[in-house]
Amino acid sequence: MKILAVASAKGGVGKTTVTESLAVALSRLTHRTVLAVDLDPQNALALHLGVDPQELRGLSRSSLAGQDWRAVCFERHEGVYALPFGVVTEEDRTTLEAQIAAEPRWLAQQLHALDLPDDALVLLDTPPGPSVYGQQALSTAQWVVVVMLADAASYATMPLMQRMVQTYCTPRPEFAGAFYLLNQLNSARQLSQDILRVLRESVGDSYLGAIHADEAVPEALALGQSVLDHGPYSQARHDIMALASALAERMQVLPAAHHPGRGSQ
Numbered sequence: 115m116k117i118l119a120v121a122s123a124k125g126g127v128g129k130t131t132v133t134e135s136l137a138v139a140l141s142r143l144t145h146r147t148v149l150a151v152d153l154d155p156q157n158a159l160a161l162h163l164g165v166d167p168q169e170l171r172g173l174s175r176s177s178l179a180g181q182d183w184r185a186v187c188f189e190r191h192e193g194v195y196a197l198p199f200g201v202v203t204e205e206d207r208t209t210l211e212a213q214i215a216a217e218p219r220w221l222a223q224q225l226h227a228l229d230l231p232d233d234a235l236v237l238l239d240t241p242p243g244p245s246v247y248g249q250q251a252l253s254t255a256q257w258v259v260v261v262m263l264a265d266a267a268s269y270a271t272m273p274l275m276q277r278m279v280q281t282y283c284t285p286r287p288e289f290a291g292a293f294y295l296l297n298q299l300n301s302a303r304q305l306s307q308d309i310l311r312v313l314r315e316s317v318g319d320s321y322l323g324a325i326h327a328d329e330a331v332p333e334a335l336a337l338g339q340s341v342l343d344h345g346p347y348s349q350a351r352h353d354i355m356a357l358a359s360a361l362a363e364r365m366q367v368l369p370a371a372h373h374p375g376r377g378s379q
């Protein structure tokens with residue numbers, strides 16, 4: 115099992131969009147089982163992955179009931195499973211968060227109990243900024259993808275994310291690396307170009323790539339589809355496939371016979 119967390123200091127930057135689309139893209143590129151786990155009480159990943167909006171079940175209720183998460187992993191695309199956060203009362207959420215805070219290995223143990231195939235990929239969607247969920251995700255993942263927008267406010271939050279990675283990830287021997295991704299890039303804007311350049315200079319090889327601002331993304335969400343299927347010729351799909359290839363290569367999860375650029379899209 116290889117675990118990747120998707121994180122950001124700010125909300126609304128595209129974490130859930132990135133988690134969903136990378137889950138589908140990585141499944142298609144690697145042919146491995148992919149599980150996308152929603153650790154954000156907003157429970158938005160279910161919508162992105164087309165889970166029934168009436169569905170209340172998820173990891174929150176299962177955890178509170180002392181059950182493992184197997185019954186709440188929903189297969190949404192071939193080989194792609196969604197594990198929603200689910201819906202709980204505010205009181206139950208507070209109880210759950212206290213339980214999680216008292217058990218630093220909560221997430222690791224729950225994922226282990228799923229008994230996924232050895233080569234499975236797990237993507238963790240997280241709430242923005244510091245939280246018990248984000249802390250568990252960063253303490254469990256081997257890789258982290260930090261999502262940012264190409265604007266000054268997002269760029270200003272980079273030191274917070276770097277501190278979180280240094281605190282929860284870097285000290286662990288199994289941690290393999292953090293990557294930075296720019297979302298909603300607008301190539302026509304000088305500011306976007308400037309932030310892209312500064313980011314590349316400051317994080318070097320950890321820069322993973324960018325996803326352009328593309329109406330196909332919110333349209334796909336409104337239709338309950340993956341943007342990879344809704345916009346087969348969209349800029350966003352092109353960008354996401356390129357990011358997934360770069361990520362798969364760095365995580366060394368491409369099938370042995372894979373040749374970059376051939377038959378992979």
Ligand SMILES: Nc1ncnc2c1ncn2[C@@H]1O[C@H](COP(=O)(O)OP(=O)(O)O)[C@@H](O)[C@H]1O
Pocket residue numbers: 122124125126127128129130131132158297298299325326327328329331332335350
């Ligand atoms: N590349 C993009 N182009 C256009 N809209 C986007 C893009 N990425 C995300 N969005 C939109 O931005 C909003 C926030 O995205 P979301 O993934 O929910 O962010 P987060 O999980 O960080 O809060 C959604 O409405 C989504 O459709």
Ligand SMILES: [Mg+2]
Pocket residue numbers: 129130131154156158240
């Ligand atoms: Mg989200």
